[in-house]
Amino acid sequence: MIKFKSISSLSVLLLSSITLFAQQSNYKFKFGSGKVPAGYVLVSEKSTFKPEKGYGFEPGTPVNVALSGGKDLIKQSTITAGQPFYFSVNVPEGNYKVTLTLGDAKVKTATTVKAEARRLMLENITTKPGEFVTKTFIVNVRNPEISTGAMVKLNDRELNSRSWDKKLTLEFNGAKPSVAALELTKVEDQVTVYLAGNSTVVDQRAEPWASWGQMIPRFFEPGVAFANYAESGLTLASFKGQKRLEKILTLIKPGDYLFIEFGHNDQKMKGENDGAWKSYTDNFKYYIAEAKKKGGIPVIVTSTSRRRFDENGKTINTLGDFPAAAKKVAADEKVELIDLNAMTAVLYDALGVEPSKKAFVFYPANTYPGQDKELADNTHFNSYGAYELAKCVALGIQQSNLGIKKFLVPGFSFNPSKPDAVTDFAVPPSLDMDLVKPAGN
Incomplete structure (x- = not known):
């Protein structure tokens, strides 16, 4: 009986943390390893997306950490890969301002960013070794629920689409994609x-x-x-x-x-x-x-x-x-x-x-x-x-x-x-x- 109560308490605590995370209006992620700036969540190469966690890389897209050193905590490390990789965050429906820090301390990079179901947001953003750039764009996230209590009727293909889930997913693509940090802010303007x-x-x-x-x-x-x-x-x-x-x-x-x-x-x-x-x-x-x-x-x-x-x-x-x-x-x-x-x-x-x-x-x-x-x-x-x-x-x-x-x-x-x-x-x-x-x- 004690064991059952402990498990129940843990489940309630876990569900509460999920709910709180999903209700946020601002999210900050630092990619790679090392120290993390105040207010940021560290995302390592092992951070696989799980619904109970609320964020992470989609399974099947392995990534690597690139280290640079230096004093700037944001630029000390990046996540990169030799193929497209996907990062998702559980978010409420709405419009989100996405701010990305792209680049690498040691090599040149080329990053194309798509959102949700292949929406083209950034095209071939290049940086020289040691150069970092910040780019901002807007992504709309939606789900099939209607405030009237009705539901949008989705077909079978849409049920498997990133367009209608309860996540904001970013695809990092290109010859050398490299991301150091991500900030998501829900915006009403x-x-x-x-x-x-x-x-x-x-x-x-x-x-x-x-x-x-x-x-x-x-x-x-x-x-x-x-x-x-x-x-x-x-x-x-x-x-x-x-x-x-x-x-x-x-x-x-x-x-x-x-x-x-x-x-x-x-x-x-x-x-x-x-x-x-x-x-x-x-x-x-x-x-x-x-x-x-x-x-x-x-x-x-x-x-x-x-x-x-x-x-x-x-x-x-x-x-x-x-x-x-x-x-x-x-x-x-x-x-x-x-x-x-x-x-x-x-x-x-x-x-x-x-x-x-x-x-x-x-x-x-x-x-x-x-x-x-x-x-x-x-x-x-x-x-x-x-x-x-x-x-x-x-x-x-x-x-x-x-x-x-x-x-x-x-x-x-x-x-x-x-x-x-x-x-x-x-x-x-x-x-x-x-x-x-x-x-x-």
């Missing part, structure tokens, strides 16, 4: 951009698939957070039916944005009341009206073009009246429009018929382990294609009257008729891989 869309928008969780919604954070400074609620295969109606819109509407505050891009799956709906000028138009108007009731700013994004060319090498519109219907709704409702459909047609034409495959999931058999068949997809993008599309959306924001354009990274510019060369694209692939095609076409 960020403008949040909620993304509603399908497989061309969603945070694709695994290589070789990618979408613009997970690349666009790269082009914005702190001040704006992107909350990507999109999912493959969805329409305006099914996004609403899965309570994703309801979840957004419980969180959106005056001055936040709702970007809406649908069409690829909507055009396959064949009911009596379906079509570009019926249910598609009506649902768009519903989204806009509901967002405005909350003080949100709705923005319509026309659907990305599919990769299909005519005999003259020009992109063909495969979306029928849906882009035109989206434009008409934007005009009628007096909301901003980003014509991604038109910009992507220009982009594909500029790339050319065969070279444009480099922006999509086109890979010969045996490119990836276990891939015994060719991958040939004219709708879904790889990381390079998603990166170029994100630049198109960022350009649309830059050319608009939207207030968030002030948060674009300094010097941003892009011309879809002059896309980046695929040979210059250097965002390293993540470890997660899935050869199953995302839903939708």
Whole structure:
């Protein structure tokens, strides 16, 4: 009986510490070994994530400690690895300011940072031996619970995604990733951009698939957070039916944005009341009206073009009246429009018929382990294609009257008729891989 009471007391104490850790709004971690600055938690190479602890490296990604000496406790040691590694922290839902100290005392480093399900936050941050840099960005963390008591309906693939768990996960990638310290602070002052869309928008969780919604954070400074609620295969109606819109509407505050891009799956709906000028138009108007009731700013994004060319090498519109219907709704409702459909047609034409495959999931058999068949997809993008599309959306924001354009990274510019060369694209692939095609076409 005494033993049982002792175990119970220990369990209560452990659960209490977990709860307290999960309820924090500020977290500071020092990586490596040695003395720890006041207020920081030491994270060694053996700190594996466990739910009861609340933080640590994800299993299966071994890391190493690099020592430097010196008097600066933050820079005395770093964590590095020869492959991508992942660090997670249990946190409540919300927006977090992430501040990283990157570098190494003895060697040059090159670190790319992704968050949650492969959201690109920092691209190829390099340091010379002995140089350390501090970088800050904003990450949105969400879960399926809705304040009304309802739940967002997740599909099987989403249940295994970092996008919907109760952790903030950072992926450290690149030629020589090296991190010395991390600070997470829950912030309430960020403008949040909620993304509603399908497989061309969603945070694709695994290589070789990618979408613009997970690349666009790269082009914005702190001040704006992107909350990507999109999912493959969805329409305006099914996004609403899965309570994703309801979840957004419980969180959106005056001055936040709702970007809406649908069409690829909507055009396959064949009911009596379906079509570009019926249910598609009506649902768009519903989204806009509901967002405005909350003080949100709705923005319509026309659907990305599919990769299909005519005999003259020009992109063909495969979306029928849906882009035109989206434009008409934007005009009628007096909301901003980003014509991604038109910009992507220009982009594909500029790339050319065969070279444009480099922006999509086109890979010969045996490119990836276990891939015994060719991958040939004219709708879904790889990381390079998603990166170029994100630049198109960022350009649309830059050319608009939207207030968030002030948060674009300094010097941003892009011309879809002059896309980046695929040979210059250097965002390293993540470890997660899935050869199953995302839903939708």
